[in-house]
Structures are given as structure tokens and as C-alpha cells.
Amino acid sequence: MAQTSNRNQSGIKTISRTIRILQGLRELGGAGVTELAEQLDLPKSTVHSHLQSWAEEGYLTSNGDTYDISLSFLEFGGYKASNHPIVSAAQIAVDELAMETDDRVQVIAERRGKGVYVYQTQGGRALPTDTHVGSRVHMHCTASGKAILAYLPEKRVERIIDEHGLPRRTQNTITDREKLYDELAEIRKEEVALDDEERVEGVRCVAAPVLDSDGYPFGALTISSSTRRLWGDTFRSEYPDLVLTTAKSIQLQATYS
Amino acid sequence: MAQTSNRNQSGIKTISRTIRILQGLRELGGAGVTELAEQLDLPKSTVHSHLQSWAEEGYLTSNGDTYDISLSFLEFGGYKASNHPIVSAAQIAVDELAMETDDRVQVIAERRGKGVYVYQTQGGRALPTDTHVGSRVHMHCTASGKAILAYLPEKRVERIIDEHGLPRRTQNTITDREKLYDELAEIRKEEVALDDEERVEGVRCVAAPVLDSDGYPFGALTISSSTRRLWGDTFRSEYPDLVLTTAKSIQLQATYS
DNA sequence: CCAACAATCCGATCCCATTGAACAGTTGTT
DNA sequence: AACAACTGTTCAATGGGATCGGATTGTTGG
Structure with a gap:
């Protein structure tokens, strides 16, 4: 000291x-x-x-x-969330995606090295969840977090890991720095991030980043479901395609408004 | 003093x-x-x-x-909003209604005599709006506000008016106490409240209250659109039916969970 | 190079946040 | 009924720290 x-x-x-x-x-x-x-x-x-x-x-x-x-705190939080560029651009597309897949779709933004949920909608078959608008989660163990990390400057990623570490959440959580870097490279190639029971057992997620015109990620879009519903081609290609398409359309709308 | x-x-x-x-x-x-x-x-x-x-x-x-x-305030506001019974029960139904009508659907709760938006979704043709989650509005000039007032104890309504008054917003705003009471009686009969350009010119809304098992209103559901899209039978019966049905289904779900 | 404007720092002052202990309701147990 | 064991709330003293004007630094643009 x-x-x-x-x-x-x-x-x-x-x-x-x-x-x-x-x-x-x-x-x-x-x-x-x-x-x-x-x-x-x-x-x-x-x-x-x-x-x-x-x-x-x-x-x-x-x-x-x-x-x-009390609800009055929404004066502060709600004001900021609905002003966040990704939210206003994303709402409609996100709602449609949720309706279409019947699962939970969430929008996440990065804040001080952690992910903050700024919007979410769920279809009828969505799992119950421990997260809500405003929840903060570690980024290394969620699809959306990894999607954002993949497009942040390397220095920034390092500092985030230094500060928050890579705590284990399940068997599948990536806790090794190098392994995470490899995964991020993979994500940059595919433009899609997967979470295969890395934060919660039995839950898989598919996410895609939303980038601004400079290629900087101002958020990510993620869809989550149970391993039972989400497997094989659905997990590997169908949902990734859906999410990627939606993310791109949000990106378009965000840059032209 | x-x-x-x-x-x-x-x-x-x-x-x-x-x-x-x-x-x-x-x-x-x-x-x-x-x-x-x-x-x-x-x-x-x-x-x-x-x-x-x-x-x-x-x-x-x-x-x-x-x-x-910053977004961190959502920790507080978001937590409360998503814990509010009406929100968790309403999300799916509200999203569907927005998708179906292509307009904006909002969920409102009463708080200290004013209405607070706790959730909203919009369809593709929704009007731009000056409200967001967390915004507070006077209750006498909105459909959802009137829907809630109609089911609050009379004493309570009086105190709310004493405190907040009945400020004029447009030509159509109800600024007379007796007139408002008549309107509230009408609403109790129809179970639906209308806002015919009473808060913003060119905007009409249709709302229905969501009551708990004691008949106490813990919120309301409202759908808003432009006078151009929303008129005649659509305004007088089609949308009211839709909103009422949705509100009832939320009410059911809320009481059995 | 110098005003004019910001944000930030600093130090003295005295206000008020803090505190434990006393008070007042409520519950349920004998 | 009386009591103990809980609450939330009030109170007065006290010393720490919020406050505020002024000094400092940094940035803009004329």
C-alpha cells in the first residue's frame, strides 16, 4: 500500500x-x-x-x-439506452428475429470491459434467463461478448482481460488467453461468434457484431436457446446466417441515419 | 411558509x-x-x-x-422494469401486437401520479416519438393514463389531479375535472380508453388497463398511430378489440404466474 | 503570442453526514 | 396480558469532509 x-x-x-x-x-x-x-x-x-x-x-x-x-431510475438508464445508436436501429429487426425463431434475442453493448444488455425480446419458446436489460456479463464467455472483443483493438482486449480476467463458468469456458485470441481470429473470419455452453450449461448462443463505418463494434446481436433446440446445422449455419443477415441490416440502417 | x-x-x-x-x-x-x-x-x-x-x-x-x-444506470432502472409484473407478462404479447399492427405498442405503469413507460416495441410504420422507456407523462392526456385512472380509487385520482393539474397540451386535451370524470366512467364501461389527439396533434392512441386480481390497475397497454392511419372503424372498434384482447391475455398470464 | 474559455486542483471553513443509543411499533410466544 | 425479540425511526453530539473562491493548467482561435 x-x-x-x-x-x-x-x-x-x-x-x-x-x-x-x-x-x-x-x-x-x-x-x-x-x-x-x-x-x-x-x-x-x-x-x-x-x-x-x-x-x-x-x-x-x-x-x-x-x-x-423504483421505476424512476429509468429516467436515467432508459434515456441512455434508447439513445444508444444500436438500440434505435435494432429494435424492429430484433423483434422480427425473435418472432421468427421463437427464441430470445438480445442486444449488447460494451461498457468498461463488460457487456451490458441494452435491449431484449423473446419468442414463446425462449428459456427463462438470469439476465435483464442492464445486466452486466463477462465478455469472454458469451457469444456477443466475443463478437465485440474480436473487433476491438488488440491493446484494448488485453487491458480488458487484465482487469477482468477469464473466470471459469462452465467446463467449456475459455480460460486461456492464447486460446481466446485464436477464437477471436476465427470470429473475424466467420463474422459470427458461437457460445457452446460457455457461460451456462445447456445454453448455446449465436452472435454477430454490429460495426460502425470505421469498423469499430458498437454492439452485438445475440440469439440464445437450449442445446436441445439448437444443434447441428441449426447451430452451425442456419442461425449464424440469420443473425449475420440481421446484424448487417442493422448496420446498414445505423450508418444511414 | x-x-x-x-x-x-x-x-x-x-x-x-x-x-x-x-x-x-x-x-x-x-x-x-x-x-x-x-x-x-x-x-x-x-x-x-x-x-x-x-x-x-x-x-x-x-x-x-x-x-x-452511462449505461450503468440500467443496473437500477432495468432491473426494476423487467421485474415489474406487467413487463414480464406482457413482452411476448406486446411484441406480437406491434408486429401485427406495424405501429408502436407501449406498456405504462403508474408512478407517483404520472405514467412511466416501462416497455415499448414498434412496428415498421410507427411514428417517430418523443418518449422512451423511462419517460414520464401526465395521465389525463394519454389513453393509457386515462385507462389507469379509470380503475384507481376515486380519492387517489383526486389527489393526483390536485398535485399535477390538468395542463392543456392540444385543443383536445381534457382540462375540466368533471369532463374527465365522465370520460373515466365511460372508460370503465367500455374497458378501453381512447386518446384523440389529446397529447400530441396528429396522434391517436388506444389503450386498455391491465388489472390484478383485486381489480387494481398495475399498468396499461397502449397502441399509437397517426390520425391518418388510425380512423373510423379502425380507431373505434378494430384497434380497441385488439388491445382489449391482448390486455386480457396479459392479465391472465400475470395472475397465473 | 496572447486573451478567453474551458476543466481541474487546492486549502480554509464550518456545515452536516455519521453514529450509537434511545424510542416506538409490530409480531408471536408464554 | 405481559413480554421478548424483532423491526423502523428519531435524536443530539461531534469531527470529518463537502463546499466554494480563487489559483492553476490546458486548449482554442484571433
Whole structure:
């Protein structure tokens, strides 16, 4: 530690604390004061006044004994998501793809080295999922993440791996740096990325990047299904073709608007 | 004012201030320190340290000279939206309806007396819109808002009007209290609400409420289009039937899950 | 080369976030 | 009924840190 770097001298303590409290609240899916205070190891009264303050402003709901995040936060998040170029361009095409395949189709953007879901639609046969709009995932173990990584500058990819590592999620997760680089090269050749049970067992995904006119990836499109539904030619060529076509059409629309 | 009520004695000042700063940033669609400081009439240095703190935590992007809200806020907003019972139940049905009609279909929930869009999809012919997920609108001038008001307890409706008023948006906006009550009675009879250019000229909407098992409205479904496309029987019976059917099916699914 | 404008840093001041302990409701157990 | 074991909420003291003006640095363009 020595000089503990220059420490967050400009960081307002109340803000980082209040963020921690909000994050804790989200992770617990709503909670009471005591529960949250214990979870975060903070005094009850501190937690209480933070929650109260946010609730007063309408950003938390307080149903008697428990607080929860309110829809008002969408003012911030929703504003940014629907302004994201890929979302406005993608919606229609994504909805159609979901309808056509009956599976889940998601749009992802890169943010601080992780993938953020910015839009999703699902057909009737889509698997239940642990992700929602706003969820963040490691990029090395998802088709969409790899699709984006493949088109990021090499330096950038290195720094992302340095920061987030390559944690194992399943048997199939790529945890070796070199192996990942090989895979990314392959993806650049095929223009399509596959996830063969690399993040969740029993789930396969097919993704394609959406590039801007400079070839920089501002997002990716991914379709996911169970290994039962998605195998053989469907996994290797049919879905890849579908996804690639849709991605291209989004790309076209995005660059001409 | 006299004794200025009991003032927000428990409200943490830094929090209400930081919220003001975030809201200002959103309203300006991203801004520099100086611009924002002037807008809010706060010292530059204060604004700076707030922005810096949020940026350090990854909730703001700082592209050199301007800050903007980042996708990370979706962690909060998106989580709540996709957990909202109406959204998870509605997605598939809403997407299908949008595809079928080629118009925009939106899901709205009530929040503090205003309507909040929590989900939307659009078909190929949908009008451009000024709303996005997270936008808040007055309820008296939208079909979905009126659909919800119609099924809220009368006391509640009164308080909402007291707080937010009935501001005029177009020639057709209902600005008279009694007239609104009549309309709400009508809506309860038909189970469908219409917006005939009451919020935006040239735009008509058809909405139906989604009620929980107690008859309490936890949201509404609305479809909007231009007066050119939406008129005569389409406006008066075809779309109302479609919306009502979809709303009922959502309601069914919501209560049995 | 120099104003004019940004963002950022810095240091003194005094406000207020923090805190533990006291208070007030609610639940269910004896 | 009375009680214990939980909650969420209030309160007053205190010392840390948010604040704010002014200094500094960096960039633009005349």
C-alpha cells in the first residue's frame, strides 16, 4: 500500500457510499434497513437516512417495512439506452428475429470491459434467463461478448482481460488467453461468434457484431436457446446466417441515419 | 411558509444535490462542468466533484470535456422494469401486437401520479416519438393514463389531479375535472380508453388497463398511430378489440404466474 | 503570442453526514 | 396480558469532509 496511490481524494464519500447502498438494495431485490445495514456492514441509522433521502426524491419505494428501487431510475438508464445508436436501429429487426425463431434475442453493448444488455425480446419458446436489460456479463464467455472483443483493438482486449480476467463458468469456458485470441481470429473470419455452453450449461448462443463505418463494434446481436433446440446445422449455419443477415441490416440502417 | 414545515430534516443534503445534478445532466443530454453549474446555479467546483465521483464509479462517461449518463444506470432502472409484473407478462404479447399492427405498442405503469413507460416495441410504420422507456407523462392526456385512472380509487385520482393539474397540451386535451370524470366512467364501461389527439396533434392512441386480481390497475397497454392511419372503424372498434384482447391475455398470464 | 474559455486542483471553513443509543411499533410466544 | 425479540425511526453530539473562491493548467482561435 505504501502511499495508497493518490486515493480517491476528489471522490465524494457520501456518493460512493450511497451507490454502495443502492447496489446492495438491488442485489437483495429490495430490503429492510436492518438487513441491508448488516449486508453492507454499516450502521442502521446511516443506511436509514440514505434510503429515506432517495425515497423522498421518489427513487425508492417504501412499502412499509422494505425499500426497493423504483421505476424512476429509468429516467436515467432508459434515456441512455434508447439513445444508444444500436438500440434505435435494432429494435424492429430484433423483434422480427425473435418472432421468427421463437427464441430470445438480445442486444449488447460494451461498457468498461463488460457487456451490458441494452435491449431484449423473446419468442414463446425462449428459456427463462438470469439476465435483464442492464445486466452486466463477462465478455469472454458469451457469444456477443466475443463478437465485440474480436473487433476491438488488440491493446484494448488485453487491458480488458487484465482487469477482468477469464473466470471459469462452465467446463467449456475459455480460460486461456492464447486460446481466446485464436477464437477471436476465427470470429473475424466467420463474422459470427458461437457460445457452446460457455457461460451456462445447456445454453448455446449465436452472435454477430454490429460495426460502425470505421469498423469499430458498437454492439452485438445475440440469439440464445437450449442445446436441445439448437444443434447441428441449426447451430452451425442456419442461425449464424440469420443473425449475420440481421446484424448487417442493422448496420446498414445505423450508418444511414 | 411561516415555519417552512418541518423541513427535510432527515434528507441528506448531498443526495438531493447529487440527484439535482444528475437530472440536470440528463435534461441537457450531457454537458460540461461550467454549463451544468450555470444551469443549476451551483459553484463549478461542487458540480465538478459530484460528476467526478459518479464517473469514477462508472455511472457517468467523461469524454474529455463533457460528462454524460452511462449505461450503468440500467443496473437500477432495468432491473426494476423487467421485474415489474406487467413487463414480464406482457413482452411476448406486446411484441406480437406491434408486429401485427406495424405501429408502436407501449406498456405504462403508474408512478407517483404520472405514467412511466416501462416497455415499448414498434412496428415498421410507427411514428417517430418523443418518449422512451423511462419517460414520464401526465395521465389525463394519454389513453393509457386515462385507462389507469379509470380503475384507481376515486380519492387517489383526486389527489393526483390536485398535485399535477390538468395542463392543456392540444385543443383536445381534457382540462375540466368533471369532463374527465365522465370520460373515466365511460372508460370503465367500455374497458378501453381512447386518446384523440389529446397529447400530441396528429396522434391517436388506444389503450386498455391491465388489472390484478383485486381489480387494481398495475399498468396499461397502449397502441399509437397517426390520425391518418388510425380512423373510423379502425380507431373505434378494430384497434380497441385488439388491445382489449391482448390486455386480457396479459392479465391472465400475470395472475397465473 | 496572447486573451478567453474551458476543466481541474487546492486549502480554509464550518456545515452536516455519521453514529450509537434511545424510542416506538409490530409480531408471536408464554 | 405481559413480554421478548424483532423491526423502523428519531435524536443530539461531534469531527470529518463537502463546499466554494480563487489559483492553476490546458486548449482554442484571433
